[in-house]
Amino acid sequence: MxxxxxxxxxxxxxxxxxxxxxxxxxxxxxxxxxxxxxxxxxxxxxxxxxxxxxxxxxxxxxxxxxxxxxxxxxxxxxxxxxxxxxxxxxxxxxxxxxxxxxxxxxxxxxxxxxxxxxxxxxxxxxxxxxxxxxSQSELKKLAIKTKKRVADLENLVQELEEKIDILTERQQDHERRSRLDNLEFHNIPFSTGENCENLITDLCKKIDVPIQSFDISNCHRLSKNNKKKPSPIIAKFINRKTRDRIIKNRSKIKSLDISTVFQKISRSTKVFVIENLSDTNKDLFFKARDLKRACGYKFLWTNNGRVLIKKNLDTATIPIITEDDLLLIK
Structure with a gap:
């Protein structure tokens, strides 16, 4: 092979x-x-x-x-x-x-x-x-609802503020009217067991406004806020005309020998009578008084519970109803 x-x-x-x-x-x-x-x-x-x-x-x-x-x-x-x-x-x-x-x-x-x-x-x-x-779609819907709700609440708040302003103004006016029959008597000395009605009637007689105790509806001292001065006496009169006559003649107190009216009081003590203002108007009066001094106004007074101010005899009277009116004092 x-x-x-x-x-x-x-x-x-x-x-x-x-x-x-x-x-x-x-x-x-x-x-x-x-x-x-x-x-x-x-x-x-x-x-x-x-x-x-x-x-x-x-x-x-x-x-x-x-x-x-x-x-x-x-x-x-x-x-x-x-x-x-x-x-x-x-x-x-x-x-x-x-x-x-x-x-x-x-x-x-x-x-x-x-x-x-x-x-x-x-x-x-x-x-x-x-x-x-x-989620974004849900949030967008929620944002739209929230925005509408906020707008509704803002409108509601605005309406409530307007109603509150109206109610406040009405309440203040009602309080002012309820005090129109009242007068405050300041610097009358306090004595134990005193009768406030008799003290007021004695003073009114001296300024040519003779009154009796029944002409006074209510009379008492206010709470004592100042220890150095006696608390003022507030008197509510039955007839407003009586109250107006006292306001008209109150300037006569300055010429009185006040020691002949009240015991234990010196001649230098200044007794004066003012309207019984509401707390709001009283605060406006004090603020207007500060502005009167700063801005050179000559006249500041109250009439029927309202505060009035005037620069001089030739200018118009400015009513002070709210704090916004204080801005008019320049």
Missing amino acids: DTPSKSSAPSPPPRRKSPSNQPMRTAATMTNTIELDDVTNLVSVLESTVLKTLRIEIPAIIEQHIEKHLERSTFDSTHAITNSACLEESLTSLKDSINEIKTEVTSFGQIKNEIHEIKESQHFMSKKFDELCS
Whole structure:
């Protein structure tokens, strides 16, 4: 038997290139420019193609190597060793090709997982965005309702302020009218067991307004606020005409020897009579008095519970009803 030449020995099968190499590079390049759904479909198609190719070609390659091995089994030991080495080399090449294919398949799986994660992330972000849009819409509706409610409350507050101003003015006017029959007598000395009505009637007789005790409805001292001065006496008269006559003649008190009217009082003591003002008008009177001095006004008085001021005889009288009227004093 002729020994076959070495050149006739079957050469090892060429290394099979993975059919997925070029598609993989192409798919990797395209993932940056195509939509996620298209990439997912492409990966699925490539993966199924690779698996199909493996199922078809791997058995054929193995069968081809086995047949060649059986045909050369009758060769001598030298050729057997050579063929065995060639088969081993072919199997190694086949194994490398399979490993490359597995690597590519694994890469496809990783890409598929990454695409799935991206889709999940997009779904999550889309859901959150929808929730934010819904929340923003609810907040916008709430803001509109709140704005309307605030506007309604502002209108209500304005109406209530106007009503309060009207009610306050009415209350102050009612209080002023309720004091029109009253007069306050200041600096009359206090004595134990005194009769306030007798003190007032004695003073009124001295200024030519003779009255009796029945002309006075009520008479008493006010609460003591100043320890250095006696508390004023307030008297409410039955007839307002009597009260007006006392106001008209009160200037005569200045010419009296007051010690002849009241015991234990010095001649220098100044007894005076004023209208019984409400707390509001009394506060306005004191403020107007300060402005009178500062601005050079000559006349400041009260009439029927109202405060009046006048710069001189040639100017108009300014009624002081509210604090805004104080701004007219310049």
